[in-house]
Amino acid sequence: MTQTFAILPAGTRILWVLVPVFMLLLGGLALGAAVLGGAWYGSQRASFEVSPAGLRLRGDVYGRLIPASQLRGAAARIIDLRSDAEHRPRRRTFGTGLPGYAAGWFRLRNGEKALLFLTDWTHVVYVPTRAGYAVLMSPGAPEAMLRAIQQIAPGS
Secondary structure, three states: OOOOOOOOOOOOHHHHHHHHHHHHHHHHHHHHHHHHHHHHHHHHHOEEEEEOOEEEEEOOOOOEEEEHHHEOHHHOEEEOOOOOHHHOEEEEEEEEEEOOEEEEEEEEOOOOEEEEEEOOOOOEEEEEEOOOOEEEEOOOOHHHHHHHHHHHOOOO
8 A cells, every 4th residue: 555645844934045046037037138139129220320520339238439530441441251261250258149140349360359240241341440459340331331431530
């Protein structure tokens, strides 16, 4: 004959442990959802504004204004990262790296520090700066953007 005996129920003290753990897990999930939502928003809504003040990067947590005096317009060019291995991102240092979207700070294969806003690797505007890093972007009209940058910052 089989006899079954239930465990003596635990007291309410276990709730003092489980409730904070559950709250931490929920907070982590909420933070993760916010980070992923921000990355998605940035991949859809980022914009690049070129004005006499400089290059303004908007729509992502890595956005900023890079003054025209810091841009090396004569050295800027359009590159294809499929064939230009030297400028491909090698290591993410502080950024977002998802399939189809890379934003934030990366190291390139040539060792250069770079701020990326990439959704397309085939038509990338590469802009070196005097601040010790380059900016790589995927604008909708790369040729027009390159001309605009070279107009506000013609020096090398």
